[in-house]
Amino acid sequence: DVPVGKHFTVCGDIHGQFYDLLNIFKLNGAxxxxxxxxxxxxxxxxxxxxxxCILLLLSYKLAYPDSLFLARGNHESRNMNQLYGFxxxxxxxYDETLYNLFCEAFCLLPLAHVINDTVFVTHGGLFSKDGVTLNDIRAVDRDQEPPDSGLMTEMLWSDPMSVRGRAPSQRGVGVMFGEGEVVRLVPRTTYYLDRRHS
Structure with a gap:
């Protein structure tokens, strides 16, 4: 929980831009x-x-385990890493051994966070079915590469759209969801959705 009167910064999609990451810390504090x-x-x-980028973030996580949190995005997977450069x-x-260790670590990252019982934070977005609960999310076997479909994939790949409802994603994975779906599908109606996937 974030104490009343304090702030909590959510960032996403650093994508290997180390100097941008340093600039975030310069402007907002370490x-x-x-x-x-x-x-x-x-x-x-x-x-x-x-x-x-990942070494600096992991270093801060080790130094301040209760002050820096990491969530898995769709690029924390072998398929994406092979295509996009990591x-x-x-x-x-370094070598392939270190790469494999990063892949193991990525598989252990949470798929979502809840801040102050109010803000639901996930990288991609919402779900193709109704009634998903936090217990459903906790039950996802995240110690694997993302499958072709299911909750894990939807949380990593889904995107908002400007019209109401849900539709298949143009990306071929995940789902497109409209504003009304945020109210219906987020695990509790008191939650707000924060996502970063773009």
Whole structure:
């Protein structure tokens, strides 16, 4: 829980942009007990400094385990890493063994966080079916690569749309959801949805 009068920063989609990450800390302050952060996935891929980004975030997590939180994004998976550069970057700078250790660690990251029993934070979005509860989310076997469908995939890949309702995603995985679905599908009606996937 975030104490009343305190702030909590949620960031997402760093995508290997190390200097942008440093700039976030310069502008907003470094993570610590008085300045908690949640990084909501996609720390790696696309940028040239994915390794530096994830190492810095993990270092802060070790230093301040109760002040820095990490969630899994769709780019914390082997398939995406092979396509968008993290695998090649780690193997060029170190070796395949280190890359495999990162993949194991990514599989253990939470798929969602709830802040102050009010804000539901997940990387992608909502679900293709009604009635999903926090217990359903807790029951997901996240220690694996994302499957082709199901709650895990929807939480990593789903996207909002400007019309009401739900529709198949144009990405081919996850689901598109309208504003009305946030009210209907978020596990409790007192929650607000915060997502970062783009």
């Amino acid at each position: 993570p610590g007990p008085e300045n908690p952060y949640l990084f909501n996935g996609d720390f790696v891929d696309r940028g040239s400094f994915s390794l530096e 695998k090649g970057e780690v193997e060029a700078k």
